[in-house]
Amino acid sequence: MNIPEPIALVVLDIAKSVFQVHAADCEGKPVSRRKLKREEVEPFFRALPPCQIGLEACPGSIAGPGLSGASATT
Numbered sequence: 001m002n003i004p005e006p007i008a009l010v011v012l013d014i015a016k017s018v019f020q021v022h023a024a025d026c027e028g029k030p031v032s033r034r035k036l037k038r039e040e041v042e043p044f045f046r047a048l049p050p051c052q053i054g055l056e057a058c059p060g061s062i063a064g065p066g067l068s069g070a071s072a073t074t
Helices: 038-047 059-063
Strands: 009-013 018-024 030-037 052-056
Touching (some): 018 038, 030 038
Antiparallel strands (some): 009 018
16 A cells, blocks of 8 residues: 655544545645545555544444434433
């Protein structure tokens, strides 16, 4: 997998089947944007150099399936 250098931060926008990955250098400039299928996520992260990783999810994904009316906080 072709990973651009240098990467300081990677943000993974999680979804059900397709994930959006954004990578930035230490100055915050974008160095990579790509869509990954579920089976491509682990190999992508294994190939990365050490860096910070952030996850982004919509509020509905926190509650889980079948809990759309329930609150995610207690």
